[in-house]
Amino acid sequence: MEFEGQLAQAAARILGASSCTLSGLRRLSGGASMETWAFDARHDEVSYPLILRRRPPGIGDSQARHSLPLRAEGELFALAGRAHMPVPHLYGELKTSDDLGEGLLLERLSGEALPQRIMRDSSYAQARESFAEECGTALGKLHSTPSKWWPSGLRDLDWSADLMRLQQLADHFANPSPVHQLAINWLKGQPVPESPRVVCHGDFRLGNLLLDETGLRAVLDWELAHVGYAGEDIGYLCANVWRFGGQQPVGGIGALDDFFQAYRNAGGCELSAQEFRLWQVYAALGWGYSCLIMLELHTSGEDPSMERAAVGRRLSESEIDILLLLDKDLATQPSRTSDALTNAVPPVIPSPEVNS
Amino acid sequence: MTPAPVLLKAVELFLRETLTRDAEAHEAEDAHRFHTRIAANLLAILRREAGSSEELRNCDETIAEYVGVAPGNRLRAVSLALRDGAQVDERLLDLLKRRTLLQLQIDNPRYSGALQARDRWGPERDAIDTND
Numbered sequence: 472m473e474f475e476g477q478l479a480q481a482a483a484r485i486l487g488a489s490s491c492t493l494s495g496l497r498r499l500s501g502g503a504s505m506e507t508w509a510f511d512a513r514h515d516e517v518s519y520p521l522i523l524r525r526r527p528p529g530i531g532d533s534q535a536r537h538s539l540p541l542r543a544e545g546e547l548f549a550l551a552g553r554a555h556m557p558v559p560h561l562y563g564e565l566k567t568s569d570d571l572g573e574g575l576l577l578e579r580l581s582g583e584a585l586p587q588r589i590m591r592d593s594s595y596a597q598a599r600e601s602f603a604e605e606c607g608t609a610l611g612k613l614h615s616t617p618s619k620w621w622p623s624g625l626r627d628l629d630w631s632a633d634l635m636r637l638q639q640l641a642d643h644f645a646n647p648s649p650v651h652q653l654a655i656n657w658l659k660g661q662p663v664p665e666s667p668r669v670v671c672h673g674d675f676r677l678g679n680l681l682l683d684e685t686g687l688r689a690v691l692d693w694e695l696a697h698v699g700y701a702g703e704d705i706g707y708l709c710a711n712v713w714r715f716g717g718q719q720p721v722g723g724i725g726a727l728d729d730f731f732q733a734y735r736n737a738g739g740c741e742l743s744a745q746e747f748r749l750w751q752v753y754a755a756l757g758w759g760y761s762c763l764i765m766l767e768l769h770t771s772g773e774d775p776s777m778e779r780a781a782v783g784r785r786l787s788e789s790e791i792d793i794l795l796l797l798d799k800d801l802a803t804q805p806s807r808t809s810d811a812l813t814n815a816v817p818p819v820i821p822s823p824e825v826n827s
Numbered sequence: 828m829t830p831a832p833v834l835l836k837a838v839e840l841f842l843r844e845t846l847t848r849d850a851e852a853h854e855a856e857d858a859h860r861f862h863t864r865i866a867a868n869l870l871a872i873l874r875r876e877a878g879s880s881e882e883l884r885n886c887d888e889t890i891a892e893y894v895g896v897a898p899g900n901r902l903r904a905v906s907l908a909l910r911d912g913a914q915v916d917e918r919l920l921d922l923l924k925r926r927t928l929l930q931l932q933i934d935n936p937r938y939s940g941a942l943q944a945r946d947r948w949g950p951e952r953d954a955i956d957t958n959d
Contacts, residue, residue: 638910649905653923711943785934791943799920802919
């Protein structure tokens with residue numbers, strides 16, 4: 472049976488219908504190992520706008536090494552719903568008998584995820600106003616979920632093990648960046664983070680957040696979720712690369728004070744300025760590794776798309792962000808020559824004035 | 828003979844202006860327009876690299892010489908030296924800043940971090956003299 476017919480049968484099973492017809496089936500994004508499809512399923516005069524996230528059968532999955540099994544991702548949608556975070560409704564999962572691979576069938580919400588449109592289009596002015604507050608509320612809710620709700624099987628590394636993972640990644644990719652090594656060395660010299668251990672979304676940023684004209688509709692793309700420190704998601708959201716050129720620290724469009732007030736009101740923790748900075752460095756380094764993972768996917772042939780090759784060429788973005796964040800803190804001894812740059816200009820990535 | 832950067836620029840313009848315009852005129856799928864833009868961006872990277880690779884290579888050599896690593900895969904050797912405890916002074920840091928800015932000038936000169944770095948440290952070509 473062809474893909475569309477198989478999908479119609481699976482959708483009918485999951486929706487509890489005897490049969491349904493599909494329309495508007497189209498692939499939205501994804502590489503060879505993960506696909507996202509949009510379509511409408513119709514049954515008894517009712518139309519269901521749906522999304523299928525699918526890992527097809529028989530696909531090599533080096534990408535899967537870096538992301539969650541779809542079953543665990545499904546459990547995270549349930550967790551987020553229970554915590555009253557805005558997420559699409561999960562209708563159900565594919566079964567082996569569907570012969571479509573691993574997959575989740577989700578509600579398709581209307582809205583916009585493209586950062587450039589959200590940042591510039593006048594119709595999103597109101598959404599931009601409330602963005603930092605809504606992000607703070609969403610992350611505060613996620614980070615205050617009790618551990619007994621957390622899905623099993625999430626990556627759960629303490630600080631020391633995570634630093635070892637970062638070094639192993641550098642070694643795996645043949646140590647291409649001295650700046651990345653300086654960042655790892657600097658992180659190794661920092662005290663263990665004090666923010667609590669929580670479920671981290673792992674990719675909480677513009678691009679993975681669905682907004683409409685009124686504000687945040689849904690938090691998407693949970694495949695990098697793991698157990699980690701609360702500060703990680705916050706530093707990530709505010710990382711320079713995820714500000715998309717915007718001036719404000721929270722995703723380029725929101726203020727930190729608005730974020731933290733809402734975050735704490737929703738159950739989130741205090742975060743020191745020092746730890747906030749640490750997580751920004753961590754996020755910049757993580758972007759570098761994301762670039763290298765994309766390049767590996769391309770060169771291995773697992774996902775030979777042009778986008779993967781292009782992202783692999785963005786390594787230097789992570790390097791400049793690390794240098795801007797740490798600058799002279801990276802020097803461990805006086806210069807052997809006397810031509811050091813002057814550094815009279817204040818930091819461009821502003822130090823946060825949070826909880827001070 | 829038409830130099831390589833000029834050829835690359837010509838193809839890049841074709842992709843940016845002709846193909847993208849045609850795609851929009853024919854209401855092509857978003858993905859088609861997106862891929863056309865990526866293709867043009869990749870050609871632009873190659874074009875910029877064709878004009879800057881020697882400067883980048885010189886910078887890498889200066890860094891490797893300063894750290895005292897053998898020729899070959901210089902950046903990897905420098906990374907390994909740093910991993911294994913080589914000290915970092917402001918001179919090395921300045922060289923790495925310059926190297927990163929040169930690379931960004933090729934990869935994505937409009938990246939916000941590149942603009943911030945130039946504001947803070949000055950234009951990359953004037954930032955450091957690597958010939959001392």
